[in-house]
Amino acid sequence: MSDSMIKKGPWKAEEDEVLRKHVKKCGPRDWSSIRSKGLLQRTGKSCRLRWVNKLRPNLKNGVKFSAEEERTVIELQEQFGNKWATIATYLPGRTDNDVKNFWSSRQKKLARIMRTSVPQPSKPQKSNNREPPALQKLPSVEGPKLSSLAEERSLSMSQYCPSSYMNNPDTINMVQWPELVNSTSLPFEPDLLQPEFIPNEKRTCFGSQITLPFPQIPLQADFGHPLESQILPMKLEESDFLDFFGQLSASDIGDVQVPLVPASWSGPEKSSEIITMKREIDVPLTPDSFIDDFPMDMFDHIDPLPSPFNW
């Protein structure tokens, strides 16, 4: 059968039925034989993909990711990277494609938020382009494909942040963090916002990995990302933002003194507990570690959101 006989594009119900019958008869294998037997004019790859992503039983087709699923994906992506098939094994009814698409959408939302966080110029500009003017002169914010939040944030920060503040511990604690956008612009389900800070001994400030039991994950476990969920919606005003980040690159950050606990944590040592954090070269930057490294008092201006556990 020549390549010109190979059909591509959307599947029809009749094709789905043929594929279902094949799987019922032969099991989910021998995909190539479907075409060689003349059952369908689809490649074996295409048949397998259709089965795995759409026709397989117990799929959650058309069902949005729940907050719990989002949390799980976020955590697992941090642990496994872009191993979508691996991550999907933790999410019943979800395919690697589902997870991949979810993550991709989320990345785009985050990128957009980072972009719109760029300060507006003092002079209004006439332009049909909705891109913030400050960004227009910065090349390729969306250029490289970023595989993790950490990369995304690092890129954004290094581009947006003029620099010298980045590793100036004296300056960091002087910063007044500006207004915040409301939670409706968050790139994830509001369910993920957890004001409580629940100390996790497996988690340290610099992106240590949360060790998840394999292959079962307790979905009820606390996967909250208080730092990420609160820092990302921040809308940064021009002066504060640029002043803060000065002329140094994020990678230059050395020792920085910051409070360890989020503002919303009501622990007795909230404002007094200061630790010295040191970035070590051999510590991999994980998706949340970049944000985790921010000084905690920058969250002081964030209104606590209700815990999903209190709803």
Add this chain to the structure above:
DNA sequence: AAATCCCACAACCGCGGATTT
């Protein structure tokens, strides 16, 4: 009302590893 943007989703492609011949 039209144009544009945003978003979610489906599907394809290229590659590499595993299996078969």
Add this chain to the structure above:
DNA sequence: TAAATCCGCGGTTGTGGGATT
């Protein structure tokens, strides 16, 4: 053991519908 084939994975693109301008 090498070549051919199959299979699975991750990256990318295309598309349609809803929202926004």
